[in-house]
Amino acid sequence: MRYAQGGGLTDAERTMRERLRLQAVERFESGQKNAEVAAALRISVRSVERWRRACREGGEAGVLSKGSPGRPRLNEVQVARLERELERGPLAHGWTDQRWTLARIKTLIGRLFHVSYTVEGTWRLLKRHGWSWQQPTRRAI
Incomplete structure (x- = not known):
């Protein structure tokens, strides 16, 4: 599915879509054909075919939502630890000067949290x- 402005589904839309997939699984188990399921749920036959394949390969768990495709986020405890590490300074983490750059902080996050x-x-x-x-600011010499 493509989205006009590059966006995806909201949590509510994702939940609604998951309910549709679970209804489709019930219909698969009752022996309905793909076209019948698509017509009853008002979705494309292609989606039903994809869902049937996922159901066949992974059972009901195969059609459940995988969640938001966004980046993993740090929780509050991890952010607090990151702030403590930033306060220690770049020298404490192996850099040669006292400047934090975004690239260095990105590297630090990867080292600390594997994210x-x-x-x-x-x-x-x-x-x-x-x-x-x-x-x-730079001082004049």
Whole structure:
């Protein structure tokens, strides 16, 4: 399924879609054909074929929602630990100077929590938790 603005399903839409798949599984078990299931649930035959294959390969669990496709997020305990580690400074984590960059913080998150963020995602995480972008001013020699 393609989405016009690059978006996906909301949690409510995902739940509704999952209910449809579970209804389709009940109909598969009662012996209905793909076209009958598609007509009854008002969905495409192609989707029914995909769901039947997933049901055949993984049972009812094969058609359940996999959840949001978004990036894994750090929980509050992990964010608190990240903030403590950031306060320790880059030197404590093996960098040669005292500047935190988004790339370094991204690397630190990967090392500490085994979670991959993009540089932009790292910035959004920090901004969401009250961190701001700062650049030190250079002193004239």
